[in-house]
Amino acid sequence: MTPGPIRPAFRAGIVMASLVLVAAAATGLLPDPAAAAADQGMNAATAGAPHVARGDYPTIAGMSSRTTVWALAQMHLFLAAFVLAVPLFSLATEFMGKVTDDGRYDSMAHEFMKITMAAYSFTALAGGALALALFLFYPPLMGYLLRVFRGQVLIYALLFGLESVTLYIYYYSWKALRYGNRKWVHMSIGLLLNAVGLTLMFVANGWATFMMSPAGVDTTGAITGTVWEATRNPLWNPLNLHRFLANIAYGGAIVGAYAAYMFLAEKDPARRAHYDWMGYTSNFIAILGFLPLPFAGYWLMAEIYSYSQQMGITAMGGVLAWLFIIQAVLIGTIMLAANYYLWSGLMRTDRGRKYVPYVKYVGVVIIGGFLVWVTPHTLILTPSEVQVLGGTNHKLLGPLGIMPAKNTAVNLMLVFTFLSFQMFYRSSRIPTSRFAPAGNAIIYALYIVGCLNIVGAGIYGYITPTVYKVGASVPQVVSTLVIIVGSVIIDIFRLRGAETTTIHWGRMSPRSQYALFVLPVAFTWLMGLMGYIRSSLRTYWHVYTVMRDNSAEAYIPTIGQAGNVITLITLGFMAVMVFVFWLSRLGETRQAAPEPRPPARTATETAR
Amino acid sequence: MTFLKVFAFSLLSLLVFTVFANILPQVQSDPPKEETLDTGSMDMAGMIAFGERLFRGKGTCTLCHNELGRAPDMLNLDLTADFASRLADPAYAGAAKGKTGARAFEIYIRESMQDPSIYVVPGFGKKGTNDTVSPMPRVDAPPIELTEVEMNAVIAFLQDRAGVKPTVPLPSAEEAPAAEPAATAQEEDTGPLTDPVEIIDSYGCAACHDLNGSEADLGPDLRGVGTRLSREEIARAIYDPDATIAEGYEPGIMPQDFGERMRVSELNLLVDYLASLK
Numbered sequence: 069m070t071p072g073p074i075r076p077a078f079r080a081g082i083v084m085a086s087l088v089l090v091a092a093a094a095t096g097l098l099p100d101p102a103a104a105a106a107d108q109g110m111n112a113a114t115a116g117a118p119h120v121a122r123g124d125y126p127t128i129a130g131m132s133s134r135t136t137v138w139a140l141a142q143m144h145l146f147l148a149a150f151v152l153a154v155p156l157f158s159l160a161t162e163f164m165g166k167v168t169d170d171g172r173y174d175s176m177a178h179e180f181m182k183i184t185m186a187a188y189s190f191t192a193l194a195g196g197a198l199a200l201a202l203f204l205f206y207p208p209l210m211g212y213l214l215r216v217f218r219g220q221v222l223i224y225a226l227l228f229g230l231e232s233v234t235l236y237i238y239y240y241s242w243k244a245l246r247y248g249n250r251k252w253v254h255m256s257i258g259l260l261l262n263a264v265g266l267t268l269m270f271v272a273n274g275w276a277t278f279m280m281s282p283a284g285v286d287t288t289g290a291i292t293g294t295v296w297e298a299t300r301n302p303l304w305n306p307l308n309l310h311r312f313l314a315n316i317a318y319g320g321a322i323v324g325a326y327a328a329y330m331f332l333a334e335k336d337p338a339r340r341a342h343y344d345w346m347g348y349t350s351n352f353i354a355i356l357g358f359l360p361l362p363f364a365g366y367w368l369m370a371e372i373y374s375y376s377q378q379m380g381i382t383a384m385g386g387v388l389a390w391l392f393i394i395q396a397v398l399i400g401t402i403m404l405a406a407n408y409y410l411w412s413g414l415m416r417t418d419r420g421r422k423y424v425p426y427v428k429y430v431g432v433v434i435i436g437g438f439l440v441w442v443t444p445h446t447l448i449l450t451p452s453e454v455q456v457l458g459g460t461n462h463k464l465l466g467p468l469g470i471m472p473a474k475n476t477a478v479n480l481m482l483v484f485t486f487l488s489f490q491m492f493y494r495s496s497r498i499p500t501s502r503f504a505p506a507g508n509a510i511i512y513a514l515y516i517v518g519c520l521n522i523v524g525a526g527i528y529g530y531i532t533p534t535v536y537k538v539g540a541s542v543p544q545v546v547s548t549l550v551i552i553v554g555s556v557i558i559d560i561f562r563l564r565g566a567e568t569t570t571i572h573w574g575r576m577s578p579r580s581q582y583a584l585f586v587l588p589v590a591f592t593w594l595m596g597l598m599g600y601i602r603s604s605l606r607t608y609w610h611v612y613t614v615m616r617d618n619s620a621e622a623y624i625p626t627i628g629q630a631g632n633v634i635t636l637i638t639l640g641f642m643a644v645m646v647f648v649f650w651l652s653r654l655g656e657t658r659q660a661a662p663e664p665r666p667p668a669r670t671a672t673e674t675a676r
Numbered sequence: 677m678t679f680l681k682v683f684a685f686s687l688l689s690l691l692v693f694t695v696f697a698n699i700l701p702q703v704q705s706d707p708p709k710e711e712t713l714d715t716g717s718m719d720m721a722g723m724i725a726f727g728e729r730l731f732r733g734k735g736t737c738t739l740c741h742n743e744l745g746r747a748p749d750m751l752n753l754d755l756t757a758d759f760a761s762r763l764a765d766p767a768y769a770g771a772a773k774g775k776t777g778a779r780a781f782e783i784y785i786r787e788s789m790q791d792p793s794i795y796v797v798p799g800f801g802k803k804g805t806n807d808t809v810s811p812m813p814r815v816d817a818p819p820i821e822l823t824e825v826e827m828n829a830v831i832a833f834l835q836d837r838a839g840v841k842p843t844v845p846l847p848s849a850e851e852a853p854a855a856e857p858a859a860t861a862q863e864e865d866t867g868p869l870t871d872p873v874e875i876i877d878s879y880g881c882a883a884c885h886d887l888n889g890s891e892a893d894l895g896p897d898l899r900g901v902g903t904r905l906s907r908e909e910i911a912r913a914i915y916d917p918d919a920t921i922a923e924g925y926e927p928g929i930m931p932q933d934f935g936e937r938m939r940v941s942e943l944n945l946l947v948d949y950l951a952s953l954k
Contacts, residue, residue, distance in 0.1 A: 287817060287818065329678070329679075329682055332678045332681075332682070333678045333679075373811075374802070374803075376813065377739075377740060377746065377811040377812070377813075378736060378739055378740075378813060378819070378820075381739045381740065381746070382739070387703050387705040390700050390701060390703075393700065394693070394696060394697055394700070397693070397696060398693065401689075582682075582685055585682055585685055585686055585689075586689055589686050589689045589690060590689065590693070593690065593693050607705070607707065607819070608707030608708070609818075609819060612819065613817070613818035613819045614818070616818075617707070622707045623704055623705060623706045623707060624704065624705040625704060626702035626703060626704045627697050627698075627700050627701075627702060627703075628697055628698040628700075628702050629704075630697070631693070631694050631696075631697025631698060632694060632697075632698075634694075634697075635690050635691075635693070635694045638690060639687075639690065642686060646683075
């Protein structure tokens with residue numbers, strides 16, 4: 069019997085499920101240390117978290133323990149986010165190639181993976197260096213975490229090995245498993261690779277979130293639950309979702325920068341067209357991951373508030389509140405850059421000009437939303453400034469500083485970013501369906517009603533108590549999602565059998581490519597910033613409320629100090645990525661074969 | 677050349693973000709520092725002042741108990757009436773049920789700090805719990821970890837604000853030294869100001885009011901204010917400025933948070949000083 073095309077994928081699914089089950093069983097069924105300790109007459113498990121004095125923290129060569137660990141952790145996270153995300157959309161792109169029978173998708177997916185391969189060893193290197201630094205600088209903390217998570221670290225190592233094996237097989241078998249049923253086998257390997265990669269991330273997220281919202285331990289830190297309980301702490305799933313989406317957006321942005329660089333460096337029109345298409349696809353992936361990210365962030369923050377109101381207020385209304393102004397600037401920058409790139413893309417199609425007059429209106433909304441988002445509520449002012457301003461809040465601009473205005477702004481920005489994409493998508497398609505006019509009218513109605521609902525719920529947020537103010541953001545999010553999902557579905561039917569016009573890939577200005585460099589720079593800096601915020605929420609605790617940080621660097625640094633560190637780490641990451649891109653290009657470079665040398669003269673010939 | 681252009685552009689973008697982070701207000705938050713406090717010689721006035729420092733500092737009470745509506749605004753509420761109404765609420769089933777007066781307030785405040793869900797003020801419960809679970813953490817557990825003496829001090833402060841005589845015991849010399857809240861860059865605790873002119877300078881009153889020759893006119897002229905307003909009216913105008921608006925001026929201009937930011941002793945000194953301007 070000839071195996072059907074689904075069977076390998078099915079088999080891979082079985083393997084993946086088995087893997088997850090084995091991991092879960094292994095973590096959950098590990099011997100209960102409390103019972104084991106009782107058996108052995110030990111009290112290691114029932115002892116609380118260690119109380120560490122300042123002198124217990126090693127100092128090594130005058131290095132700043134925190135900055136060293138911070139830099140290595142962030143570098144590892146940048147690289148890991150990239151190498152986990154790219155196989156995800158590489159597999160999706162490969163699948164597109166198989167379904168549409170378009171070899172270009174397959175080539176691009178392969179090229180995505182080529183970049184990842186070079187980055188993978190750096191990820192492992194940064195991870196190893198981070199682990200070493202943690203054990204060197206914070207041995208009591210690491211001892212305690214090992215006590216809580218026990219054999220899970222071994223499973224992590226096992227998964228890491230499996231990740232390496234599947235990654236190498238997935239990449240190097242690309243050409244061997246290129247066509248027919250073999251392609252499904254290849255994609256099954258890709259699926260396994262992604263399953264292992266995601267499990268790795270989820271395990272590591274369990275450790276990070278345990279430090280923020282410890283579970284499976286009592287108030288003294290003594291272990292009372294299983295490893296699974298410690299892993300499945302209150303912030304685990306919100307962080308899993310947030311990082312999963314952010315990784316996709318981040319990976320898309322990095323690959324987009326690679327494509328933009330190649331586009332600028334290439335002279336051959338066909339190659340430029342290829343890299344233009346790659347840049348467009350990467351930008352699309354980045355936006356696709358980015359659009360739901362604010363909602364995932366909202367869930368994470370809601371869970372933080374739910375776990376500890378104090379922790380939530382420290383983030384949003386306390387010492388870290390100003391950081392969210394920087395976050396707004398960075399996200400605004402990302403939105404503007406992504407939209408600018410999409411608008412520039414209208415020049416690729418002959419019908420694109422038709423949409424150009426609308427761009428300025430979209431621009432007004434995006435820039436207006438950005439300005440609302442960066443407007444702070446309360447300013448630190450001198451008495452004379454208070455006098456000039458007429459109070460600590462500006463009469464007109466002050467109200468724009470509170471959440472209803474911010475929520476309205478971000479939802480409108482997301483809706484109009486989607487509109488930019490939709491304009492480009494439509495510019496190469498002429499609808500022929502009878503449903504097209506009606507579908508168009510429904511989409512118009514969706515936009516108008518949805519935007520009115522977003523603005524209306526925002527206004528309602530001003531006139532209602534705080535509890536309902538937060539609740540008012542839900543209909544805003546729902547409106548945004550309805551507009552986006554509804555438009556996509558209607559357009560599928562509206563453009564069924566549409567006449568497609570040529571997209572002139574490569575017909576892009578060099579300037580537009582710089583938007584694709586802004587994205588990874590802003591994303592990288594933003595991820596560094598959010599990492600700093602997330603860690604700072606623990607304030608002066610290694611493990612919040614359980615194990616206190618008594619080191620000399622237990623304070624929350626100023627925004628400026630944090631910004632400087634984040635910039636240095638980002639520069640380091642950029643240097644690594646430049647090297648990675650160069651390596652991936654080096655693999656393609658072929659030295660020209662030397663000219664055949666003339667045969668050596670014989671002695672007799674020489675004598676003549 | 678392309679590489680150099682791209683590198684320079686990326687570097688410039690990074691610099692913009694870095695400079696922006698450096699021009700925003702810079703605040704470093706330090707962990708609480710353990711300090712010794714001479715509890716043996718503390719009188720009730722000192723206990724109340726200590727309680728206020730804890731309320732605004734180590735206790736982190738003002739994170740939620742402020743005008744933003746996350747928890748009852750203890751510094752601006754009429755605590756006398758408020759505590760009495762809570763104890764009379766049929767939903768209240770704590771140890772002070774059926775009791776009145778200062779001692780009942782002490783019991784109520786103490787149980788609120790140690791077991792916040794025993795009574796949740798309507799509208800302030802955790803979402804979805806129908807006001808049966810309080811979002812407030814226990815103050816004697818991490819991360820706040822107030823000691824017994826510190827909780828007594830906070831109770832004394834709140835009893836004082838509620839207009840009753842504190843009933844908590846003064847700490848004895850034998851008791852372990854209590855922890856003093858840390859001085860942070862954000863809220864550097866240099867103690868209450870003792871000179872009314874310093875208070876006026878510190879809170880920027882003369883920026884809007886004509887006071888001590890400032891000739892500012894954004895708020896009402898405070899020269900001779902003692903002839904126009906009583907002490908109570910002056911105090912009210914500071915901690916609840918929009919309650920009564922002077923003719924020709926608009927509400928919403930004067931900051932609403934002086935009641936929260938000022939120490940009790942500072943407010944009293946300032947009111948005394950303004951009342952003396954005749």
